[in-house]
Amino acid sequence: MHIAILLILAAVAAPAQDSLPLGKLPPGRVLLVAQPHHDDHTTDYGMGGLIARFVEHGFEGYYVRGSNDEKDGAHGYGRNDIINLKETWDAIRILGMKKVISLNWRNDFMNPIPLDELREQLIFVIRKYRPDAVLGHNPWEHYQKNPDHRNVARALVEACWLAGYETVHPEHFDLGLKPHSVPHYYGKGRLDWGLGQISNIAMELNESQERKKELAIAAHRNVYGSGGAARALSAELAKEGKYIPEFERAAGELEASDMITHWWMNWTSRQIGRKAGVKYAGSHNYTGGLYHLPGLREFVAQNAEPVR
DSSP states (O other): OOHHHHHHHHHHHSOOOOOOOBOOOOSOSEEEEEESSTTTTTSTTSSHHHHHHHHHTTOEEEEEEEEOOTTSSSSOHHHHHHHHHHHHHHHHHHHTOOEEEEEEEOTTOOSSSOHHHHHHHHHHHHHHHOOSEEEEOOTTOTTOOOHHHHHHHHHHHHHHHHTTOTTSSGGGGGGTOOOOOOOEEEEEOOOSSTTOOOOSEEEEEOHHHHHHHHHHHHTOHHHHOOHHHHHHHHHHHHHTTOOOHHHHHSSSHHHHHHHHHHHHHHHHHHHHHHHHTSSEEEEEEEEETTTTOHHHHHHHHHHOOOOO
16 A cells, blocks of 8 residues: 555544653663564654654664564565665664664564563563663554564563563573663554554654654665655646645655655654644653552652752
């Protein structure tokens, strides 16, 4: 389905979430983003803008790509994998991240894999890089049709929890690793797949971070660089006697396709920003270290005082 058609469907199908409170960046220095696919950190309800904000704030960013992305693209499994990995590096460089770590599970074939093995890989990565914040899919998202999204998200939140226990995979410690608990988790929030997952915060983006988000997703040309999207949109408008002047100034169909991708990202950030009273924002489902102890969290918020 062309991106232009997807845009129209998303605009009319997504249920409304009236308002979102603004969140703040947590303290720290290391960010780990773990997603199943090459482009999941940069899609419309992805986290490209928030990643850029973390990096601009001084965090070192690392991207874990769960699958080999062999089915994304029209070049056959082997070539798709190579192209998508290269474009993943292109995208993370735009966002300012340090490294891509590929786990290389079969793309869209993650239902039957041993989740304990995937979880151990993520525990190992967490213990190696010791992130202060982790970004991923929300494992409690309803109507999530993609098996890779479901399984990586489930394994990731379990890994964030279990990586802090000395009794879990103690063989890692023979390699010099130590337990590490993740204090801050940001899950994707989106509402256009059925009920979706209602977010609990919005993270404001400035112009630089929004621009990086748009450029990062456009770097994934193997799946988003389609001249057909601009042609399809132009053909639909021509039936109504209309056209988009910007397309006339484009240096070819791929540049026109990039324009659509940028407009798509920008529109999404503005829609979320409107709910939080700012120009641009991303929506997320945030859980902190005390998320399973709401009473303790409330007590700390009301009674903790600054050290004098």
